[in-house]
Every structure is written in structure tokens, then in C-alpha cells.
């Protein structure tokens with residue numbers, strides 16, 4: 432599946448624009464009641480949260496973290512169930528699963544069983560069981576070598592169709608959701624299937640990354656049961672776009688920050704879907720809600736850390752820095768330690784970091800990178816580590832414990848993302864007193880206060896990154912300022928309660944539509 436790259440030019444990141452964005456994004460259509468109005472439906476609306484990742488079982492990126500945390504925050508207000516494909520990691524998680532439902536085949540989408548797992552904290556996970564589609568080794572989207580599964584259209588249309596069947600009460604389940612919360616292109620077709628049945632069950636589609644759209648050849652339309660008449664194809668020359676279809680058909684769209692909600696309505700970041708997104712935004716149906724981070728990101732209690740610490744306990748924090756250098760084979764020295772914890776893809780601007788790396792080293796800094804992704808980027812960072820042995824460390828792989836020790840030990844986190852819908856790493860870094868140095872784009876604008884809780888630069892190019900790195904070196908040399916900024920970053924309240932309440936308010940605005948229908 433092709434990734435649709437946003438055009439990369441500069442974007443003026445001004446806080447005033449955020450405020451304007453928020454008002455555009457929240458403009459209401461007359462049929463949505465005001466968000467403050469309390470609807471007398473009790474607190475137990477049933478929500479089906481449909482996703483392809485959940486950190487409890489499987490994580491390819493930030494979606495896994497959000498899908499583990501947000502349903503739990505929502506469960507305080509609603510009867511929430513998560514719907515997830517039955518990957519081997521789900522089936523072998525050691526939880527006993529009972530079969531609670533079944534769906535029938537639809538065109539080339541096979542029949543599936545639906546299992547239910549109860550997690551230790553009581554959260555219910557519905558599992559779409561189909562050995563042919565999901566019991567494969569690799570990531571949710573690719574084989575072990577990183578190649579996309581050739582039948583991803585069938586795999587994820589099936590997930591979407593099962594979600595729709597559950598909402599339509601066609602799945603033999605004794606539970607029927609009042610609302611479907613869909614995530615990214617793999618789930619987006621559920622909105623299409625429900626629309627085709629004129630269902631009154633509202634759908635929220637959250638866009639975590641607009642560049643991944645699920646675009647397949649026209650020939651896949653008949654297999655997934657998408658009639659040519661209903662196919663929207665003007666942007667994709669006859670090809671099927673799952674995300675385009677979801678954006679057109681979902682009752683409401685959210686994305687993961689206010690700034691990104693604004694940006695994606697513009698050609699620069701809209702990945703070809705900006706006109707449709709602008710239309711939906713003007714209808715009051717595109718909302719930005721900044722992600723939270725879960726409670727496990729607490730440096731006082733994180734078992735992965737050698738030396739837990741609180742705000743002000745900078746000596747204890749320094750022990751983590753010392754231990755991290757040892758763990759990564761970096762020399763003990765006095766300069767700042769910069770970390771990169773990222774999927775290694777073009778989005779994240781790792782190439783800019785590689786270009787700026789010699790300057791970091793020349794100025795007495797060090798660089799530690801962990802990530803995996805594009806093999807060419809992986810090779811580049813491995814070369815960098817060989818060239819600057821003892822001053823650059825590169826770990827190709829995915830290891831959350833090491834990532835946590837890096838947040839706790841590094842002085843700065845580099846995040847020159849070309850675009851960033853929200854970003855979680857910068858918030859994890861802030862919670863651990865590691866200051867993000869980031870391109871002012873998307874959620875990075877909304878979560879980093881320049882000069883207070885991190886450093887921002889306006890344009891994603893190496894010269895602006897270099898300028899920002901110089902600021903970082905100066906701050907590092909002024910201990911009082913450095914520690915004040917660390918404290919300010921750690922004080923940021925980034926839990927899921929606030930975002931959870933925003934989603935609950937959004938659901939409440941949508942559910943009466945169902946009652947009226």
C-alpha cells in the first residue's frame with residue numbers, strides 16, 4: 432500500500448492559528464446539540480472501539496498505546512468493548528477466550544467467529560477469529576520482512592465488516608453498540624458498510640495518520656462488497672481508498688491534535704483529501720482531541736528505570752544517564768545526551784538528525800537512537816554509530832524498556848518530524864524530564880511550549896534543526912534553566928482523563944441522532 436506523502440513546505444506554527452482551528456473544528460451543524468448539554472441516557476451507552484493494535488497484545492506504533500489507554504478511560508463513562516483481529520499474540524496471550532458470536536461471509540470476506548477475552552482490569556476485548564487472515568507471524572500489516580500482506584484489503588475490510596455486523600445485530604452477539612469508534616484506514620470501511628445498510632448507529636473515525644490511506648486497486652472493490660456506484664474514486668483514479676470512504680461516510684471525524692485537525696484541511700498536509708476534510712470540518716464534523724499518555728509513564732514508579740526519580744531529584748535522574756551510557760556503550764562525558772526514539776520512517780525526519788549528527792558530536796554531545804522501519808534509514812543510523820563509535824549508539828529494534836530508560840537518561844529528545852498528528856514520544860520525554868527538540872507541526876505545537884517545556888523550530892530543515900540544537904546546548908550549560916525547564920515539562924498534566932472526557936462529550940452530541948432516527 433502506498434503512503435501518501437504530505438507536501439513538505441513550511442507551515443507557520445502560530446498559537447493564534449490553533450485557537451482559530453479549534454473554533455473551526457468545533458463549529459456545529461444544527462442537528463448536533465451543544466456539547467455542554469447533558470443527554471438523559473444514563474452513563475451506559477455501549478461503545479465498540481475498533482482497532483488493529485493494542486499495546487496489551489500488539490503494537491506497531493502510537494495507535495497501540497492509544498488503543499490500550501483510551502478505551503480504559505472511556506470505560507469509566509461507558510460500556511466499552513474493543514474489537515481486534517485475532518493475531519497470534521492475541522490468541523496466545525494466555526487468556527481464556529469464549530466464542531460469543533459469528534458472522535457470515537460477504538463477497539470475498541470470509542465468515543468469522545467472534546471471541547471474547549476479559550482482561551485483568553475487566554476490559555472486554557472482542558476478537559475477530561479467522562486463522563487464514565490473522566494468524567500470521569509479523570506485524571499487523573506486514574510479514575516478518577516488512578512486506579505488506581497482499582490481501583490487506585480483505586483482512587481489514589473483514590475487520591470493518593464484522594464491526595458493522597455487530598452494530599447491525601448480524602453477529603449473533605447479545606450486545607449491540609450504540610456507537611462505533613473506528614481508528615485509521617483499516618477500520619474505516621465499517622462506516623461504509625453501515626451507511627450501505629442505512630444504519631442509525633453513529634460512527635466516529637479517528638485519523639491517527641492521514642498519510643496511510645489504505646488505497647487498493649479497483650479490482651478489490653467487488654471482493655470487499657463495495658458497489659461501483661458507491662465507490663468514491665475521484666482522488667484515486669478508480670482505486671479504492673478505505674480512508675477516503677471512511678472520511679466521507681463517518682458521522683464524525685476526529686484527529687489527534689487541534690493543530691493537525693487544521694493542517695489536514697490544507698493542501699500541504701491534506702495528502703489529497705484536504706477538500707473533503709475541509710467540507711467535513713465546515714460541517715462541524717472534524718474535531719481535534721490531543722492524545723494523553725497512560726499512568727505507567729511515571730519516573731517515580733517505572734520498574735524499567737535503574738533510579739526512579741521525582742521532580743527536583745536531578746541527582747537521581749543523573750544516575751539513569753550514567754547507566755544508560757553504560758548500557759549503550761557510550762563514553763562517560765559531560766555534554767548533553769540527545770535521544771531519538773522513533774519509527775524510522777520519512778515522516779520522522781531522522782535524515783535531518785543524521786545530517787546534524789556531526790555538529791552534535793563536534794560540540795561535545797552524544798546521540799542515542801532506537802527504532803526500526805525503513806531499511807535505508809536503519810542502515811544510515813548504523814553507519815553513523817560505526818563512524819562515531821562511543822559517541823553515537825544505534826539500536827535497531829523495538830524495545831519499550833530501553834525506550835523508557837532513554838527517556839529517563841537523555842537530556843533532550845529529537846523529534847524533527849516533517850508532520851506529526853500528535854506524537855506520544857515528546858509527552859513521554861516531558862514526563863521523564865527529557866526536553867523535546869521538535870519541529871513545530873501538528874500535535875508538537877499543541878504539547879510543547881517553546882522555551883518552557885521543550886524547544887521548537889519552525890521549518891523542518893537541517894539548518895533550523897542546527898539552530899535549535901545550539902539553543903539546546905546553551906540551555907544545557909545553564910543548569911538552573913535546564914532544571915527549571917525539566918520541572919515545567921514534568922509538571923504537564925497529560926493523562927487520559929481530559930481527552931477521555933472530550934470523547935465522551937463528542938459521543939453525547941452524536942447519540943441523540945440515533946434516538947431521533
Ligand SMILES: Nc1ncnc2c1ncn2[C@@H]1O[C@H](COP(=O)(O)OP(=O)(O)O[C@H]2O[C@H](CO)[C@@H](O)[C@H](O)[C@H]2O)[C@@H](O)[C@H]1O
Nearest residue numbers: 492493639773774801802828829830834852853854855856
Ligand atoms: N524502537 C522503539 N522501541 C520502543 N518504543 C518505540 C520505538 N519506536 C517508537 N516507539 C514508541 O512508539 C510510539 C510511537 O508513537 P508516536 O505517537 O510517536 O508515533 P506513530 O507515528 O507511531 O503514531 C501515529 O499515531 C499516534 C497516536 O495517535 C500519533 O500520536 C502520531 O502522531 C501518529 O504518527 C511511542 O510510544 C514511542 O515511544
